[in-house]
Amino acid sequence: PWGYSKENGPATWHKDCPIANTGVRQSPIDLITTGQTCAKYDSNLKPVIVSYPAFSEATFLNNGHSVQFQPSAGNLSELSGGPLTKKYKFEQFHFHWGNNDSEGSEHRVNGKMYPAELHLVHWNSESPNFSSFQEAVGSNDPHALCVLGFFLKVGAENASLKPITDLLSKVKNAGSSVSFPGKFDLKAVLPETLTDYYTYDGSLTTPPLAECVKWIVFKEPIEVSTAQMEAFRAVDDGHGKPITGNYRPPCPLHTRTVAASFK
Numbered sequence: 001p002w003g004y005s006k007e008n009g010p011a012t013w014h015k016d017c018p019i020a021n022t023g024v025r026q027s028p029i030d031l032i033t034t035g036q037t038c039a040k041y042d043s044n045l046k047p048v049i050v051s052y053p054a055f056s057e058a059t060f061l062n063n064g065h066s067v068q069f070q071p072s073a074g075n076l077s078e079l080s081g082g083p084l085t086k087k088y089k090f091e092q093f094h095f096h097w098g099n100n101d102s103e104g105s106e107h108r109v110n111g112k113m114y115p116a117e118l119h120l121v122h123w124n125s126e127s128p129n130f131s132s133f134q135e136a137v138g139s140n141d142p143h144a145l146c147v148l149g150f151f152l153k154v155g156a157e158n159a160s161l162k163p164i165t166d167l168l169s170k171v172k173n174a175g176s177s178v179s180f181p182g183k184f185d186l187k188a189v190l191p192e193t194l195t196d197y198y199t200y201d202g203s204l205t206t207p208p209l210a211e212c213v214k215w216i217v218f219k220e221p222i223e224v225s226t227a228q229m230e231a232f233r234a235v236d237d238g239h240g241k242p243i244t245g246n247y248r249p250p251c252p253l254h255t256r257t258v259a260a261s262f263k
């Protein structure tokens with residue numbers, strides 16, 4: 001199966017997933033803010049609107065290539081605004097990280113990587129062509145999914161993410177999962193105003209690499225403590241090693257443009 005080691009990492013994914021090398025809207029990308037191919041300010045881009053009630057029942061899983069928080073299907077979350085013309089439903093969030101603070105994020109800003117990146121995954125709940133996340137992934141709809149990306153940087157402890165980082169030791173072994181105890185307030189993790197972001201058309205950053213994602217990557221990083229970062233680096237990949245670098249390198253932009261909601 002695919003992973004992030006020499007034998008099964010991003011450079012080998014094309015074998016089972018040809019779109020890895022032939023796709024023209026692959027993710028992640030390097031977000032360039034100056035020069036020719038740079039992100040272009042679009043004054044029509046509105047703030048992103050999220051409505052995340054505190055999730056009551058959810059599963060926290062180590063799937064061997066990331067850790068993932070997934071509420072039950074009945075969750076009443078909603079995402080709209082920003083570049084979106086439809087309402088999207090929250091499916092799951094997960095993380096990508098490195099084994100030191102100079103690497104780990106999937107998107108980069110002028111070549112700079114952050115130590116980690118949080119992905120909030122949503123699917124278009126207003127499409128007549130699908131009515132679940134899995135169907136959305138297989139739909140070939142260019143905006144079947146919307147993923148919100150937040151960079152993580154090392155600083156103060158993040159109290160809102162503490163319930164998550166404190167749970168990492170409970171899913172140390174690949175394939176292990178726990179029922180999330182109590183409620184989790186995802187809204188509290190995010191900055192109040194979701195106004196400054198980059199947005200572009202891309203793909204899933206792991207197999208099947210489907211080119212169905214409207215990406216929204218926020219400019220402002222979220223702070224976590226060193227201890228919280230270290231907790232990610234202790235999670236195992238199922239081959240007796242910690243997951244240390246579950247990030248795909250940047251992909252070619254091809255004819256795509258990146259829009260910025262800020263100057």
Ligand SMILES: NS(=O)(=O)c1ccc2o/c(=N\O)[nH]c2c1
Pocket residue numbers: 119121137147203204205206207208
């Ligand atoms: N890393 S990512 O692009 O946010 C992402 C999000 C949802 C996904 O579902 C997947 N397989 O079913 N891969 C995947 C990657």
Ligand SMILES: [Zn+2]
Pocket residue numbers: 094095096119205
């Ligand atoms: Zn991801």
